[in-house]
Amino acid sequence: MKRNAFLKTSSAFVAGSVLLPTMACRPEAKKTVVPEAPRVTRANWAANYAYKAPNLHSPASAAELQELITRLGSQKALGSRHCFNDIADSPLNQISTANLNRLVSIDPATKHVTVESGMRYGDLAPLLEKEGLALHNLASLPHISIAGACATATHGSGVGNGNLATPLVAFDLITPDGQLRSLTREHPDFHGAAIHLGALGVVSQLTLQAQDTFQVAQRVYLDLPLEQAVRNFDAIMSAGYSVSLFTDWMDQKVSQVWIKSRLGTDHEVTSSDFYGAVAADRDVHPIISLGAENCTPQLGVPGPWYERLPHFKMGFMPSSGEELQAEFFVPRENAPDVLQAIERQKDSINPHLHISEIRTVAADDYWLSPASGREVVAFHFTWKKHPDEVPGLIRLIERELDPFGLVPHWGKLFSLAPALLHERYPKMGEFIALARKYDPEGKLRNAYLDLNLFG
Ligand SMILES: Cc1cc2nc3c(=O)[nH]c(=O)nc-3n(C[C@H](O)[C@H](O)[C@H](O)COP(=O)(O)OP(=O)(O)OC[C@H]3O[C@@H](n4cnc5c(N)ncnc54)[C@H](O)[C@@H]3O)c2cc1C
Structure with a gap:
C-alpha cells in the first residue's frame, strides 16, 4: 500500500521532498561489504508526510507517560497517525499512545x-x-x-x-x-x-x-440528480440517522447517497427511488471501481451501530490508501450554493479526485470546533496521490468557498491564511x-x- 514517494506537506504547502527507497549496496570485489542500514523513516498513515521528530517514545503505562513527559523537552503526542499534515510532528520527540490502549x-x-x-x-x-x-x-x-x-x-x-x-x-x-x-x-x-x-x-x-446499543440498516442509492441535492438538501440529509453524499462532481449527479437508519427510531427509507436516485442492488464502495469487501454491509441488512456507522470495516483498508485528503466546513445554510460552486470547478477537480463526500455535523460549544455554535456541512475531497496538482486544487477550492465562510479540517490538507483562521x-x-x-x-x-x- 505504501509508496516511497511522499508529498511533504505542512498545513501550508511547502516544497516537495522525496524519501528514497533503501539503496541496495553493490558489493565490490575483495572488499568487505557492510550493508547499509535500512533508512528507517516514519510517516503518517497515508505516507504523504514523513515525521521529522528524530525520537519516538512508546510508553506502556500512564506512569511511564508522565515520567517521559516530565523528562523530555520538545514533544508531541502521536495517535494512530491518520492526519494528512504535520499536526502530530515535533522537532524532537513524538510520544506514541499505541500501547495505551486499554x-x-x-x-x-x-x-x-x-x-x-x-x-x-x-x-x-x-x-x-x-x-x-x-x-x-x-x-x-x-x-x-x-x-x-x-x-x-x-x-x-x-x-x-x-x-x-x-x-x-x-x-x-x-x-x-x-x-x-x-x-x-x-x-x-x-x-x-x-x-x-x-x-x-x-x-x-x-x-x-x-x-x-442500537441497530442500524444502511442503504445506498445511485445517481441522485445534482439539482435534487441542491433543491432538497435538508430533506435528503435528514433522511436517516447519518447520511453521506458521495460524488465525483460529473454528469450533474451525486454518485451515491448512503442512508444509515437507526432502527426503532428512524423512519427507514426503503423505496426503490430516492429523489430520482435508484436503490443499489449490491454492496458498493464509495469509489465505485473498488470492491465493496472493505465496506460495511448495505442493502438494508440490520447490524450493530459499529458495523454500520463507519463506511469501512476494521481490519480492512479504509478508503483507497493511495490518497490525499482535504475537507472544508461551511454553515449549513450555505451548502446548496457550495454544491453548485464546487460543481462549476469539476473539470479541474475531477481528473485528480477519487471521490468527494458531503456530511452534516451538529453544532457544539467547543472553541476550536468547526461546528462551534452552528451546524455545518463538511465537503470532503479524497484526492488521488497527485502531489503536483492537489495543492493548487485545494487553493482553488479555498478561494471558491471563501465567500461561504469555510474553515478546514484540522487534520487534513489546507492552506488557508492563518489570519482567516483567527478571524x-x-x-x-x-x-x-x-x-x-x-x-x-x-x-x-x-x-x-x-x-x-x-x-
Ligand atoms: C482513511 C481516513 C479516513 C478518515 N475519515 C475521517 C472522517 O470520517 N471524519 C473525520 O473528521 N476525519 C477523518 N479522517 C481524519 C482523521 O480521523 C483525523 O485526522 C484524526 O485526528 C486521526 O486521529 P489519529 O489518532 O490518527 O491522530 P494523529 O494524526 O496521530 O494526531 C492528530 C493530533 O492529535 C494529537 N493527539 C493524538 N493523541 C493525543 C493524545 N493522547 N494527547 C494529546 N494529543 C493527542 C496529536 O498531537 C495531533 O495533534 C480520516 C483519515 C483517514 C486516513
Missing part, C-alpha cells in the same frame, strides 16, 4: 466509559456492545485513536450528531511540567481544551458518555492563552502550531 472502566449507572487515550474506536466498540452500549457516532473508519480523533474534531454525519468529541465527559491531560490535570465538563477550561490539536499536553485517558474562530485568542498557560515553555509547539496559531 478499556479502563464502564459505569453501568451513568454509562460513562473510560479508556486510555490510544484506544481505537474499532477496539472499543465490540467491548461496549457486549455491555449493551454504543457511542452516538463514528467516523468513516474505526481505525483511529479516540484521543487523536477528539483532538482534531473528527466527525461522522447526521443532522443531530455532533463531532466525536461531543460525548466527552472528562479527560486527563498531562501537561509538559508533568502535572496531571483532570478536566471535567464543569472545569472552566473544558470547552477550550476539548479540541486541542495536541497543544495543551498529552491526554492519558478520556471518559465518554455512552448510550444503549473565523472567535475564541482563537483565548485558546492561544490557554496553550501558553498549559505549556509556558512551548515544548508542544511545532511548525503547524507556530504557523496556524501562534504565527
Whole structure:
C-alpha cells in the first residue's frame, strides 16, 4: 500500500521532498561489504508526510507517560497517525499512545466509559456492545485513536450528531511540567481544551458518555440528480440517522447517497427511488471501481451501530490508501450554493479526485470546533496521490468557498491564511492563552502550531 514517494506537506504547502527507497549496496570485489542500514523513516498513515521528530517514545503505562513527559523537552503526542499534515510532528520527540490502549472502566449507572487515550474506536466498540452500549457516532473508519480523533474534531454525519468529541465527559491531560490535570465538563477550561490539536499536553485517558446499543440498516442509492441535492438538501440529509453524499462532481449527479437508519427510531427509507436516485442492488464502495469487501454491509441488512456507522470495516483498508485528503466546513445554510460552486470547478477537480463526500455535523460549544455554535456541512475531497496538482486544487477550492465562510479540517490538507483562521474562530485568542498557560515553555509547539496559531 505504501509508496516511497511522499508529498511533504505542512498545513501550508511547502516544497516537495522525496524519501528514497533503501539503496541496495553493490558489493565490490575483495572488499568487505557492510550493508547499509535500512533508512528507517516514519510517516503518517497515508505516507504523504514523513515525521521529522528524530525520537519516538512508546510508553506502556500512564506512569511511564508522565515520567517521559516530565523528562523530555520538545514533544508531541502521536495517535494512530491518520492526519494528512504535520499536526502530530515535533522537532524532537513524538510520544506514541499505541500501547495505551486499554478499556479502563464502564459505569453501568451513568454509562460513562473510560479508556486510555490510544484506544481505537474499532477496539472499543465490540467491548461496549457486549455491555449493551454504543457511542452516538463514528467516523468513516474505526481505525483511529479516540484521543487523536477528539483532538482534531473528527466527525461522522447526521443532522443531530455532533463531532466525536461531543460525548466527552472528562479527560486527563498531562501537561509538559508533568502535572496531571483532570478536566471535567464543569472545569472552566473544558470547552477550550476539548479540541486541542495536541497543544495543551498529552491526554492519558478520556471518559465518554455512552448510550444503549442500537441497530442500524444502511442503504445506498445511485445517481441522485445534482439539482435534487441542491433543491432538497435538508430533506435528503435528514433522511436517516447519518447520511453521506458521495460524488465525483460529473454528469450533474451525486454518485451515491448512503442512508444509515437507526432502527426503532428512524423512519427507514426503503423505496426503490430516492429523489430520482435508484436503490443499489449490491454492496458498493464509495469509489465505485473498488470492491465493496472493505465496506460495511448495505442493502438494508440490520447490524450493530459499529458495523454500520463507519463506511469501512476494521481490519480492512479504509478508503483507497493511495490518497490525499482535504475537507472544508461551511454553515449549513450555505451548502446548496457550495454544491453548485464546487460543481462549476469539476473539470479541474475531477481528473485528480477519487471521490468527494458531503456530511452534516451538529453544532457544539467547543472553541476550536468547526461546528462551534452552528451546524455545518463538511465537503470532503479524497484526492488521488497527485502531489503536483492537489495543492493548487485545494487553493482553488479555498478561494471558491471563501465567500461561504469555510474553515478546514484540522487534520487534513489546507492552506488557508492563518489570519482567516483567527478571524473565523472567535475564541482563537483565548485558546492561544490557554496553550501558553498549559505549556509556558512551548515544548508542544511545532511548525503547524507556530504557523496556524501562534504565527
Ligand atoms: C482513511 C481516513 C479516513 C478518515 N475519515 C475521517 C472522517 O470520517 N471524519 C473525520 O473528521 N476525519 C477523518 N479522517 C481524519 C482523521 O480521523 C483525523 O485526522 C484524526 O485526528 C486521526 O486521529 P489519529 O489518532 O490518527 O491522530 P494523529 O494524526 O496521530 O494526531 C492528530 C493530533 O492529535 C494529537 N493527539 C493524538 N493523541 C493525543 C493524545 N493522547 N494527547 C494529546 N494529543 C493527542 C496529536 O498531537 C495531533 O495533534 C480520516 C483519515 C483517514 C486516513
